[in-house]
Amino acid sequence: MNSKLSAQPVPESMRRVRVVLSHTSHPGNIGAAARAMKTMGFSRLVLVNPKIFPDAQAETMASGAGDVLASAQVVASLAEALSGTVLALAMTARRRELAAEPLWARAGATELAAVAGGGEVALVFGNETSGLSNDELAQCARWALIPANPEYSSLNLAAAVQVMCYELRQAMLGVVPAPSIAGAGAPAAHEEIDGLMAHLEQAAIASGFLDPEKPGRLMLRLRRLFGRAGLEKEEVNILRGLLASFAQPTRKRHPKACGGIDQ
Numbered sequence: 001m002n003s004k005l006s007a008q009p010v011p012e013s014m015r016r017v018r019v020v021l022s023h024t025s026h027p028g029n030i031g032a033a034a035r036a037m038k039t040m041g042f043s044r045l046v047l048v049n050p051k052i053f054p055d056a057q058a059e060t061m062a063s064g065a066g067d068v069l070a071s072a073q074v075v076a077s078l079a080e081a082l083s084g085t086v087l088a089l090a091m092t093a094r095r096r097e098l099a100a101e102p103l104w105a106r107a108g109a110t111e112l113a114a115v116a117g118g119g120e121v122a123l124v125f126g127n128e129t130s131g132l133s134n135d136e137l138a139q140c141a142r143w144a145l146i147p148a149n150p151e152y153s154s155l156n157l158a159a160a161v162q163v164m165c166y167e168l169r170q171a172m173l174g175v176v177p178a179p180s181i182a183g184a185g186a187p188a189a190h191e192e193i194d195g196l197m198a199h200l201e202q203a204a205i206a207s208g209f210l211d212p213e214k215p216g217r218l219m220l221r222l223r224r225l226f227g228r229a230g231l232e233k234e235e236v237n238i239l240r241g242l243l244a245s246f247a248q249p250t251r252k253r254h255p256k257a258c259g260g261i262d263q
Contacts, residue, residue, distance in 0.1 A: 011172050013116040014041050019161060020081045020088075022048040022136060023127040031061030031069065032158030033125075038065040040165035045072040046081045046122075061158075078124070078136045079194060086119035086187035087112060090140035091160055092131050093153060105167050108144030113171035119187055123164055128157050138220050139190070141227035185232035192236050197223055203243045 019037055024030050030053055034045055045068050047053055053074065062069050075081050082088050089108045103111070112121050124140055126132030137143060146163055148155060155163070188196075201219055204210035210218055231239075 013113065013172055014169070015044070016116045016120050017042055017112075017168065018044045018046050018081070018085065018120065018122040019165070020046045020048060020078070020122050020124045021050070021157070021161075022078055022081075022124065022132060023050070024053075024157070025051045025128055027052045027055035027058040028061045029128060029157045030055075030072075031058035031063075031065075032156075033161040034058075034062045034065040034068040034072070036158050036162035037165055038068050040162070040169045042165055042168075043068050043071065045069070047072055047074045048078050048081050049076055050074065078139055079190070082122055082124075082139060082190040084120050085122045085190045087115040087142065088122040088124050088140040088190065090124045090126075090132055090137050090143040091146070091164060092126065092137060092143055093145065093155075103142060103144040105144050105146045105164060106171075108142055109164065109167035109171045111142060112168060115187070116172065120189075123161075123168065125157060125160060134220075138223050141230070185234045188231045188233050188236045192233060193223075193226060193231065196226070196231075196236050196240055199240050199243050203246060206247065 019033065019042060021030060021033060024047065027050070030045075030047065030050060037043065037045060052058075053072075054069070058069060059066055073081075089103075089112050091105075112123070115121050122140075124132065124136070126136065132140075144164075146153075146155060146160060197219060200222060201210065204218070205212050
């Protein structure tokens, strides 16, 4: 369906949005998702280990969005797909233990739109049948639900992509850039948070606090904590520097040691 109405200008922030499809099983859904994206002005598609791609059926279902498919990035893991992002919003239909508090789709899109004004963001969708794994969901600082009919809430993957791209477009066209705050730093990228998590795990094992044979859910809880905090780059550097200092041989503390770093 083509609209003859004059389109609103596309904000620069739209180019900072990635739509990530993880372990998609049917190529037709990839093509239909690409079409949904293009109708709303988004073009950056990232595929995590798709079962079949490229494929003729994906091209057929794209119906005019072949350019989105042609430029799609295929990666091996969600961590790779989220590299460089400062906020990822996962879409899932069910509550998971230890996940952050859920948002409704519109609220999630509004938050994503605000962050995209200054950094890369991602909308993340899981496999058509099983959705996102707990590990994948843990890598996303926020997750949202589409307020569908509770008696029949099943949405096709491409339909979910269409709804969220619509909500995100509306949020971006109406968003007012947040005022700059003196002293506020750049948000930490996904891979920087991953590096901190790996460093924390190593330190916890080395100290005896964490048994690698029985890790439990410590690291998942810590990732959820940092997801709520919204760490900045400098804060990650401070935490990693602190962890590194703990690993050094004990030495006499300098009288001014506590004042040596501007925190």
